Amino acid sequence: MTFGLVLSTDGEAVACDDLRLGAKGQSHGRPMTVPRSFKRSGIKPPPFFLWDNSRYVLGLGRPAEGSEPRAYADRAAAFRDWHELLFDGTDDPGLLAARRFLRSWTPERFGLAPFSPALLDRTIVFRLVGDTDADGRPRFLHDRPAARAVWEPHASDGDRPEAVCLVSGCTAPTARLHPVIKGVSGARKTGASLVSFHQAAFTSHGKRQGDNAPVSEAAAFRYGAALNALLTPGSGATLRIGDTTTVFWADAAVHGEAAARQVEALVTAALRPTGPPDPVRDGSDQRQAGRSWGWLGVPSAAQAVGLGIDPGIRVHILGLAPNGPRLSVRFWQELTAGELLVRLRAHWDDLRLEPPAWKTPPSPAALLYALARQGRPETIPPQLAGELMRAILTGHRYPRSVLTAVLQRLRAGDPIDGPRAALCKAILQRDARLYRRRTTDPSTGPNKGVPVSLDRTESDQAYRLGRLFAVLENTQRAALGRLNASVRDRYYGAASATPASVFPGLLRTTTHHLAVLHRDRRTRRLAVWFEREIDEIMRDLDMSLPRQLPPAGQGRFAVGYYQQRHARKPAPESADPVPQPQE
Structure with a gap:
């Protein structure tokens, strides 16, 4: 106007x-x-x-x-x-x-x-x-x-038949054509419809176009006008996450518009897409390694009250993705601000790993940079962002396709860094929490939790094999220095997938590496420390090594490797500690 x-x-x-x-x-x-x-x-x-x-x-x-x-x-x-x-x-x-x-x-x-x-x-x-x-x-x-x-x-066409509206439940003239929605990324510039029927197969019951999904003219107009207003550039109510355009709004009917705006600002701050997160390099930033995950900045429901955020305000979050001339609903969540905060905190807790994987909190979309080939974000499967966002908002399982993609990057030779290990840990931890089986010994089985930091008492075979592989790699590096192709470069993919075919040969080679360290007076104590680490890991390791590890086991292998790789030697009996070598 x-x-x-x-x-x-x-x-x-x-x-x-x-x-x-x-x-x-x-x-x-x-x-x-x-x-x-x-x-x-x-x-x-x-x-x-x-x-x-x-x-x-x-x-x-x-x-x-x-x-x-x-x-x-x-x-x-x-x-x-x-x-x-x-x-x-x-x-x-x-x-x-x-x-x-x-x-x-x-x-x-x-x-x-x-x-x-x-x-x-x-x-x-x-x-x-x-x-x-x-x-x-x-x-x-x-x-x-x-x-x-x-x-x-x-507002409705006078000649339209009446039916029970699927939105309002009232009998009213139905919309023949639904409104065109504009502003969804990747969809047609002229707009796309949320409801559309134009194939002969949709007339099999004698219904044409909008009669297949009866929505009144008034309801169709209202949702079209509301979505087009929210999707208008500059509305502040839209986020693009992968191929999904996320629209959100808070209910101002009970608590007023000012309170609703505060909740919408919280949603924007928590979910806004960012660039690649800044990872902690090789766990070497000790200031970050010693910090708690309070830096993630997501308040609890109780803390939200102190910040002026009413946890009772209802929040609506809709994910739309292009699907030819139509729009697909990737996710739809209606929950309170308090419930949203609980699920966000659960998400960050699932990702929690020591040493920390990031210096600054990554957005949900930024987590997927760990899946990019050669660091190119365009290689990330676009649908994964919507699936990950749905898991975060609902509190349900993370998509297993994310775990598969992480394992593919590790087998392809990408580094086993914090972001990839944290994704593996989060997926497995959430599965363990949601789908824990009733067993006589809940500490065993595929549905037990994943340690946040190095756990020397953890008996899971895949986790211990990951730890063992990290120690064998460090032993080689200490004995031979940097090589063009290390143990990790040559054997990680096979060791994490088929341990029985790789570890016997690696252990034999490690014997020679330890002998090299023992011959040099300056590295004898380091050799003793490596031997103790290997003995401690193998003490509770079933030597009938598994022929294959499933994806969940490969994820635990990656977490064990990462935590052992970046662990520091416990306080020794003597006052002269020998640090574990790092890259």
Whole structure:
């Protein structure tokens, strides 16, 4: 909308609001939700309800740029007569003011204040002087409850069959075509439909187009207008995560708009996509390694109250992805702010790993940079972001495809760094928590938890094999120095997938590496430390090594490797500790 006429109760135009946005010369109309428009053609195109361009509202316009104003009496009469019909019997002061204005208006009054040539061929709405909404903002006539009640019976096609609306549950004329939704990343620029039927197979039950999913005209208009408003650039209610456009809003009906805005800001801060996270390199940042995960910055539900966030406010989060001419709903969550915080905290707790994998908190989308080939984000499967977001919001299992993708990167030779180990740990930890089986010994089996930091008492075979592989690699590095192809470079993929075929040979080779360390006086104590580490790991290791490890076992192998690789030697009996070598 570009201008708003302010009317007194007797129908006089007392002011004109300039609603345009942007710099002078490049201004454009303000986005606004108004009664539905439609394509107009023919000799007598119909008017819109309580808004239109100046040719209908004032009966004036310019046929061409720079030409003199021209009268459009037939269009002004159509606008006036249409509203006379709709306002018949109303007692609303705002609608009565609009009717009085239209009855008394003549183009000859255009030269008087508050009218100006800038209104010609611009869209115009109406406002009753002094009328405001619940938040004290100026309210336009089409937003008044009486105007909505007048318009809704006329919003549907008169010849449409009636059915029970799937949204409202009321019997009403159904929408033949659903509204076009614009602003979804990857979808058609002209927009795409959330509900659409245009194949012959959809007529098998004698129903065509929108009759297959009966939604009333009023409900279809409302959800279309709401989504298009939320997806408007600059709305602050949209995030793009992978191929999924996420729309969110908080319910302001109970706690007010200010409280809802605080919750929406929290959602933005927690879920906003960022670039690649800054990982802790090889666990060498001791300041980060000694810090707790409080730096993740997600408050608990109890802490949220102290920050002015009401945990009872309802939050709605919708994920939309393009699907040809349609839109697919990737996820839909309706929950309270407190429930959202609980699930976010659970997500971060599942990712918790020592030493920490990141220096700054990664967004959900940034977690997937660990899956990128050669560091190129375009190689990340786009659908994984939506699946991961759904798991975070619902508290359900993380997608197993993420674990598979991480293991593929490790077998391809990518480093076993903190982000990849944390993803493995999170997936397995959540599975253990949600799907723990009843056993006589809950500390064993595939559904037990995964240690946050190095656990020397952990008896899981895959975890211990990962630890053992890290010690064997460090032994080789200490004995031979840096090589073009280390034990990890040559054997990690096979060792994590088929341990029985790799570890016997690695242990034999390690015997020679330890002998090299023993021959040098400066490394003898280091050799003794390595031997003790190997003995401690193998003491509780079943020497009938598994021929194959399933994906879950390979994930535990990666976590054990990472934690052992970056562990420091416990305080020794002597005062002269020997550190484990690091890259």
